[in-house]
Amino acid sequence: MKARNFVILLIILAVIGAGVFTAINGLKIGNYTLKPIKDSMKLGLDIKGGAYVVLEADTDVKGEELKKIMEQTREVIRRRVDAKNQNRATGS
Numbered sequence: 031m032k033a034r035n036f037v038i039l040l041i042i043l044a045v046i047g048a049g050v051f052t053a054i055n056g057l058k059i060g061n062y063t064l065k066p067i068k069d070s071m072k073l074g075l076d077i078k079g080g081a082y083v084v085l086e087a088d089t090d091v092k093g094e095e096l097k098k099i100m101e102q103t104r105e106v107i108r109r110r111v112d113a114k115n116q117n118r119a120t121g122s
Contacts, residue, residue: 054067056069087099
């Protein structure tokens with residue numbers, strides 16, 4: 031009975047190992063191609079190495095008006111980065 035359990039364990043580990051290997055490296059059999067999982071993952075800026083942006087105002091404006099201008103600037107930059115990532119994801 032122990033030998034049978036050991037064989038079943040080996041088969042399970044072999045199937046799991048083959049699945050992991052295929053997911054990492056892909057598979058090509060004739061005309062059928064399974065791409066590696068890394069090729070189908072969409073990585074964000076934080077995973078690809080990211081970007082660090084510091085916004086510094088060069089203005090005499092202060093208080094609430096400065097806060098409003100900085101928020102507008104941040105929103106414009108965010109929309110542009112999001113649009114760039116969306117174009118990259120769709121292949122445009």
